[in-house]
Amino acid sequence: MSPVKPRRPLALAATALALALASTACAGGGSDSEDGVVELRYSWWGADDRHSTLQQVIDIFEAQNPDIRIVGDYTDWGSYWDKLATSTAAGDAPDIMMQEERYLREYGDRGALADLSELEGLDLSKVDPLVAESGDLDGVTYGIASGVNAYAILADPAAFEAAGVELPDDTTWTWEDYIALSAEITEASGGDIVGTQSMAYNESGFQIFARQHGENLYAEDGSLGFSEETLTAWFEMTQELLDNGGQPEASQSVEIEAGGPDQSVISAGTGAMAHFWTNQLGGITESSGSEIELLRYPGESTGDRTGMYFKPAMFYSVSAGSDHPEEAARFVDFMLNGTDAAELILSDLGLPANVDVRGHILSSLPPADERSAVFLSEIEGDIVDGNPPPPIGAGQVVEITKRVTDAMAFGDLTPEEAAQQWISEVESATGTQ
Amino acid sequence: MSALLQRGTRPASPAAPAAGRRRTAARGTGRRKRESLAAYGFLAPWFLGLALITAGPLLASLYFSFTDYNLIGDHEVIGWANYERMLDDARLHSALRVTFVYVFVSVPLQLALALALAMVLDRGVRGLALYRSVYYLPSLLGGSVAIAILWRQVFGAEGLVNQVLALFGVQGPGWVSHPDHALSTLIVLNVWTFGAPMVIFLAGLRQVPAMYYEAAAVDGAGPVHRFVHITLPMLTPIIFFNLVLQIINAFQTFTQAFIVSGGTGGPSDSTLFYTLYLYQEGFGAFHMGYASAMAWLLLMIIGGFTAVNFLASKFWVFYGD
Numbered sequence: 001m002s003p004v005k006p007r008r009p010l011a012l013a014a015t016a017l018a019l020a021l022a023s024t025a026c027a028g029g030g031s032d033s034e035d036g037v038v039e040l041r042y043s044w045w046g047a048d049d050r051h052s053t054l055q056q057v058i059d060i061f062e063a064q065n066p067d068i069r070i071v072g073d074y075t076d077w078g079s080y081w082d083k084l085a086t087s088t089a090a091g092d093a094p095d096i097m098m099q100e101e102r103y104l105r106e107y108g109d110r111g112a113l114a115d116l117s118e119l120e121g122l123d124l125s126k127v128d129p130l131v132a133e134s135g136d137l138d139g140v141t142y143g144i145a146s147g148v149n150a151y152a153i154l155a156d157p158a159a160f161e162a163a164g165v166e167l168p169d170d171t172t173w174t175w176e177d178y179i180a181l182s183a184e185i186t187e188a189s190g191g192d193i194v195g196t197q198s199m200a201y202n203e204s205g206f207q208i209f210a211r212q213h214g215e216n217l218y219a220e221d222g223s224l225g226f227s228e229e230t231l232t233a234w235f236e237m238t239q240e241l242l243d244n245g246g247q248p249e250a251s252q253s254v255e256i257e258a259g260g261p262d263q264s265v266i267s268a269g270t271g272a273m274a275h276f277w278t279n280q281l282g283g284i285t286e287s288s289g290s291e292i293e294l295l296r297y298p299g300e301s302t303g304d305r306t307g308m309y310f311k312p313a314m315f316y317s318v319s320a321g322s323d324h325p326e327e328a329a330r331f332v333d334f335m336l337n338g339t340d341a342a343e344l345i346l347s348d349l350g351l352p353a354n355v356d357v358r359g360h361i362l363s364s365l366p367p368a369d370e371r372s373a374v375f376l377s378e379i380e381g382d383i384v385d386g387n388p389p390p391p392i393g394a395g396q397v398v399e400i401t402k403r404v405t406d407a408m409a410f411g412d413l414t415p416e417e418a419a420q421q422w423i424s425e426v427e428s429a430t431g432t433q
Numbered sequence: 434m435s436a437l438l439q440r441g442t443r444p445a446s447p448a449a450p451a452a453g454r455r456r457t458a459a460r461g462t463g464r465r466k467r468e469s470l471a472a473y474g475f476l477a478p479w480f481l482g483l484a485l486i487t488a489g490p491l492l493a494s495l496y497f498s499f500t501d502y503n504l505i506g507d508h509e510v511i512g513w514a515n516y517e518r519m520l521d522d523a524r525l526h527s528a529l530r531v532t533f534v535y536v537f538v539s540v541p542l543q544l545a546l547a548l549a550l551a552m553v554l555d556r557g558v559r560g561l562a563l564y565r566s567v568y569y570l571p572s573l574l575g576g577s578v579a580i581a582i583l584w585r586q587v588f589g590a591e592g593l594v595n596q597v598l599a600l601f602g603v604q605g606p607g608w609v610s611h612p613d614h615a616l617s618t619l620i621v622l623n624v625w626t627f628g629a630p631m632v633i634f635l636a637g638l639r640q641v642p643a644m645y646y647e648a649a650a651v652d653g654a655g656p657v658h659r660f661v662h663i664t665l666p667m668l669t670p671i672i673f674f675n676l677v678l679q680i681i682n683a684f685q686t687f688t689q690a691f692i693v694s695g696g697t698g699g700p701s702d703s704t705l706f707y708t709l710y711l712y713q714e715g716f717g718a719f720h721m722g723y724a725s726a727m728a729w730l731l732l733m734i735i736g737g738f739t740a741v742n743f744l745a746s747k748f749w750v751f752y753g754d
Contacts, residue, residue: 078695085716110506112505112506254699258695399717403701
């Protein structure tokens with residue numbers, strides 16, 4: 001007995017030390033620190049300018065809410081979804097995250113997102129009715145739109161001028177005009193300036209085209225809402241542009257697409273037109289150094305109906321597993337309804353969804369963002385309706401579209417075969433076979 | 434262990450041999466016990482890592498391969514459905530084709546280059562240590578993200594390679610952006626990382642007894658004969674070792690293809706390596722169950738190749754005596 005005794009204090013000390021280490025380790029990894037400050041993680045995707053803007057916004061929020069600390073967690077679009085999926089699977093999803101139409105259902109239906117309408121401190125009453133319910137699925141608000149966006153054509157007047165070609169009248173132009181114009185620019189500039197960047201890599205453009213035919217990309221029940229002929233016609237136009245030189249050849253297109261908006265033909269000054277979202281106008285204008293203009297899609301006046309639509313640019317969502325939903329709701333409210341946040345973000349997350357906030361910043365928008373705001377208000381009257389929410393698996397369509405487009409551009413598929421393959425792959429990805 | 438006991442018995446005095454041996458034996462087992470305890474203590478972190486980081490996930494993925502686990506929600510056991518899907522998954526077949534081409538082309542080229550350079554360096558070049566390091570460097574960097582990004586730039590349509598070609602009036606294609614060239618570009622990248630097998634070959638060449646060469650020289654054997662009849666046979670164990678290792682590595686190639694193709698495996702799936710497709714299915718399409726099944730198929734493929742290698746080695750690997 002007695003020889004053991006002297007050792008006890010040492011053992012006790014060791015245990016105490018271990019416990020102390022363990023408890024500090026917990027404090028480091030957990031979201032509550034000792035001073036009562038709640039730590040939240042907020043994740044988004046984007047390019048460098050967005051990262052620095054949002055960090056400034058976070059600083060303002062923290063100054064106004066000393067009891068909350070926001071940790072920014074950001075990456076580019078491509079890695080964002082891999083990272084979000086992995087962290088969600090590990091039960092370590094960010095408290096607040098940016099979501100997107102095509103992924104919202106994937107997370108919402110599987111119980112990973114909180115119902116925003118039930119969170120206190122988050123006022124959803126001022127959101128533009130055009131997108132107010134865009135984040136609702138089966139009566140649950142999984143996301144609230146950060147802003148409004150439209151898919152359109154970006155045109156560089158300087159490139160048109162250099163090629164000696166006039167800008168088209170976008171209220172009347174047809175798809176034939178678009179194709180002929182693109183070829184004309186390439187030819188007139190001796191190939192220095194290409195007419196248009198390939199439009200086939202993003203299914204959002206096809207969605208407009210399908211709507212012009214009285215169809216849609218997805219039907220209300222999540223199945224495909226268009227005919228094979230329509231998609232074939234869509235791919236045929238790209239084939240025509242490849243043949244007549246209106247767009248870069250296949251392998252150049254692959255490199256341009258891989259570079260993202262910063263390396264688009266407009267940003268690089270090597271092309272006259274490209275297809276993008278209106279909130280990307282600011283960034284692309286900056287990298288191009290030219291006064292980029294927005295054009296309506298071709299065929300808006302000649303189709304069965306207009307095809308352009310407003311899209312919720314992104315959603316604010318709160319993780320269902322967040323330990324601090326109330327604080328998270330306060331932050332979302334600050335982002336959605338606060339003028340402080342909007343004055344910095346401007347229209348980078350779409351033209352603000354809160355109509356009061358939108359009115360507040362309109363006068364202070366830089367020229368490019370102002371042009372996109374004006375553009376959106378101009379097309380608003382022509383927009384017929386919104387789109388049904390995309391089905392589960394719609395996130396994979398991005399990649400399928402790229403792959404099928406490549407295969408066609410490299411001559412492995414005809415436009416008909418491309419349409420067939422796209423349909424069968426998307427049906428299998430969205431489980432609507 | 435026997436060395437320990439021998440050392441323990443040495444100081445025993447010849448006057449009392451029996452008692453001495455007994456006492457030292459007792460002391461020996463005590464120390465042995467303590468030492469093996471210490472050994473296990475030092476090994477514990479590794480065992481823990483093996484259990485938690487390797488064996489745990491390994492077994493979990495075996496289980497998930499029989500479920501429809503989607504990473505976010507609940508899952509159900511669905512039997513062999515994932516494995517059955519493999520039979521008519523066209524992209525899986527194309528990924529297998531790409532991976533096999535990559536392994537069968539890049540590994541032999543890489544080993545041949547490694548051996549050739551090892552032989553040059555073995556002739557006693559001045560500054561051998563420097564050359565060895567320089568050639569070894571790509572092996573350390575080859576699998577890294579930075580090198581893959583560099584590769585994408587160098588082989589881009591406007592990249593360094595095409596700029597050099599342009600000096601000779603040749604208009605090079607977009608090496609990484611054309612389906613006919615993208616895979617070759619990645620093969621070149623892998624061949625370029627020949628440093629690791631080269632260092633091992635170099636060590637192997639040093640082991641070949643000089644007397645064989647002297648004897649052969651006396652008999653009038655030329656360099657080709659000496660290479661075919663002495664160097665190659667003596668090196669077969671090293672070649673075998675490198676072959677097994679590089680095949681296993683090549684099958685698991687991921688980073689290069691992921692970075693160079695921007696994660697798509699494109700253009701037109703021409704760089705869709707098996708592991709890249711596995712990643713896309715698991716983390717892009719949330720088919721984690723299917724991705725787990727794919728991981729097990731890859732394990733079986735690699736295991737199969739390694740087994741065949743070992744069986745075949747009986748016929749061509751020469752272990753000296």
